[in-house]
Amino acid sequence: MTFTAEEVMTVAAARALVGRTSCFVGIGLPSTAANLARRLHAPDLVLVYESGAIGAKPARLPLSIGDGELAETADAVVSVPEIFNYWLQPGRIDVGFLSAAQLDRFGNLNTTVVGGDYRHPQTRLPGAGGAPEIAAACREVILIVRQSRRTFVERVDFVTSVGFGAGPGDRERLGLHGRGPGLVITDLGVLEPDPTSCELTLTRLHPGVDLAAVTAATGWRLAVAPELGVTPEPTADELAVLRDLVERSSR
Amino acid sequence: MTFTAEEVMTVAAARALVGRTSCFVGIGLPSTAANLARRLHAPDLVLVYESGAIGAKPARLPLSIGDGELAETADAVVSVPEIFNYWLQPGRIDVGFLSAAQLDRFGNLNTTVVGGDYRHPQTRLPGAGGAPEIAAACREVILIVRQSRRTFVERVDFVTSVGFGAGPGDRERLGLHGRGPGLVITDLGVLEPDPTSCELTLTRLHPGVDLAAVTAATGWRLAVAPELGVTPEPTADELAVLRDLVERSSR
């Protein structure tokens, strides 16, 4: 069976949600992965959207985080202040899914500006949204980022959301209660933080990807696990459900 | 037409609500007066109960501030944190109705302890409830208290809710945004704060009450306005509506 790099990435992210209770979902790949997981690997997974929908069960992928179907299918809909204060902030949510325009070796994320300086940027990105507090408060964070030298950079131009800061002990020093990035899923493979150094380390390659391609797509000297695994290929079932979901949502 | 002292007091309180938009209501006499006002003098008056009912229109007088009819007839029902934070605290409510076991010449109220000391009181009263913040935040406060030397005391045993503190300027110094007690309605007459000294001054006698009875029921040297008015007698209509309300509620 053939599949795209994006499909492998999405399936890998969906599999990572097995055994989790709740997931704070942004729009785009995170939403696709979380909704795929709910259909396949984690039927009881509670999807929490920052628009206030708790336990949403959309049949289609929402284009925005506030689509009507989210409210209609949710167990509860609360106000935006409440979703951040009562639900995200105390660390009730297992997993936060985030993406970014830039990410560094410690999983710090930039979604604010690229190039120039803050007041006069080369490229103005959308900004923080819910990300800083998702990165701070969820018990664990899963990052989904397409890998390239443009995105995997030595130093992010702006720290919008904190991963491990400058390294071990920084999250504790900053008073961030969640564990930080536990997994970075790209279109090439999977990275995990080294338990000692916190540095993101390549632990798995996606099927058909070779190591050189990953190091070439990384803007720093990439650490590689001694025993490099390979992501199991997406199953026919996983692909069928994913494609159905995407197809239904584009209508 | 005959009437009781309590009826005069209630009618006087209801009349005081003419021209007001909203009223924060506690249980007992304040609730009777506010509901009477809504039927007679101020049909658009918005009754706000600390249980979270905004714009309640009960047909009977509730025995508690959280009776089911309040929620069923309200324009909106909000949580208890919301009623205090979003509705009371910013000073949105015109009038707060309060009563107390003790009151002093500056309209400071005690509903906490009488006699002994705080840890070993002679009489333990219910405590603060919503009163301190009602007294602080409502644009104006109307007090309804049966007058006697036991309740109108030289010095309250415990300041549960602040009127004018120790006198002029104290509310401003304490950062209390509402104007404080504008009216004290008793079963004998009406007191209003002197514009300069803030001391509660007898401005009206209820029909048939003589001044000596009021001074005898006051635990301090009562200031009396130079032109002492008399409360107009309750009209037949006022009495009929009040008695109907009380009668329906006792069923």
Add this chain to the structure above:
Amino acid sequence: MAELVGLAEGIAALVHDGDTIALEGFTHLIPVAAGQEIIRQGRRDLTLARMTPDIVYDQMIGAGCARRLVFAWGGNPGVGSLHRLRDAVEHGWPAPLELEEHSHAGMANRYAAGASGLPFAVLRGYTGTDLVRHTTTLSTVTCPFTGEVLAAVPALNPDVAVIHAQRADRRGNVQLWGITGVQKEAVLAAKRSLVTVEEVVDALDRRPGAIVLPWWVVTAIAVTPGGARPSYAQGYYDRDNRYYRDWDAISRDRDSFTGWLDRHVVGVR
């Protein structure tokens, strides 16, 4: 999460001697049956938190369950005093009762801070009152932008929150409507929670004014029809105003209270 239990079993598993517990319900949906089960199981040294201690706390205090009361208004609504509470405070019977006294606004914000994972909450309150001199869980904080000084209260995070709701579904989602008070905050602030419900239904249809506490934030649910009596459960039964009025005479005297307790609580089941 959201295990279906019997009431006795739920109390035994979740409420321990010495715990800080909050039975919430603002006039409506007061978890009286749960409170009486705590009495039956003989819990001791509890810190009882509640915005408006009313007859259920009066009964628990009179039965000797409590060491400390965290509260804002302790009366029999529309009737008068809580005589067991007063006897404990005024005469130390059946045991002395420590008081930690706040206003409604303060209590509500303490739960809200607890639910928000914050150590404290800021409000305009208490200023100029004598509560400032007697309540140690009260402080001030200065606005870093305006310099204004405001009241600060510490988060209240009970060991157990106990509430009563109209119903739950089979997954354990809890639905309540009408006056919903501070129950959401109490449950979210607590380490554990027990919800008694009128009934369990297959699915919760949406209801005007209803809030839902999802299954994954509730520890246990006990089906307890009438569990809020003599308070009321909107859509199920009305407030038993007569019980509240009668309580005044029953509770005024130690012997009559003890007799009532034996007959109606301890001896029941």
Add this chain to the structure above:
Amino acid sequence: MAELVGLAEGIAALVHDGDTIALEGFTHLIPVAAGQEIIRQGRRDLTLARMTPDIVYDQMIGAGCARRLVFAWGGNPGVGSLHRLRDAVEHGWPAPLELEEHSHAGMANRYAAGASGLPFAVLRGYTGTDLVRHTTTLSTVTCPFTGEVLAAVPALNPDVAVIHAQRADRRGNVQLWGITGVQKEAVLAAKRSLVTVEEVVDALDRRPGAIVLPWWVVTAIAVTPGGARPSYAQGYYDRDNRYYRDWDAISRDRDSFTGWLDRHVVGVR
């Protein structure tokens, strides 16, 4: 309070040059028609506050209404960049745009503090991010009980809040349901408020998930059917996803944007 007005009349009366205004609606119920009326009336030097500036603010910024943007996330949801916002920030066209940048949690709490009559709000947020270095409306506060240091944000009290709701009754009570976002807080925090509604009805029947803003906290109501398009109004119409996708091409280029503005906004009425 809660006067029924025409949209043009309401904007003329309530929104003035130099005001701080908040058009809120979290994806749902975005007051787009009101925003375009502000463009038509040629308002200038506005401070635009909004958690998620999207196409309506892109249009207002491109039309030259704004001097400053107070926000958390400025993108075209599910599509990409806001090109007019970027052009203003990156190249100062049609005018430079000052940014006051927060997170969602920070913005939500700024409105909540504003609605609560508090000068600031406390949250866990921002720590370790570069927002701390660039956003002046950001500080810290120390818990007086635990010594923990937390983030503090100042209250946001706009001169005017503008929201769209499904309906109002003849007294001016406003009802909205579905995703209700931060609209209640925005209206309660603002000095004045304008609510556009799909319709006015004789009486508001209660609805699951609905909130009501009572007539006495709303300044003016303008019946504006379709006033949230291309966003959606639950129960009335769906989101026009195609408009959002098409906006990317229309807004990418100054000329095509200006032509669109003339044809679809300025020239309309």
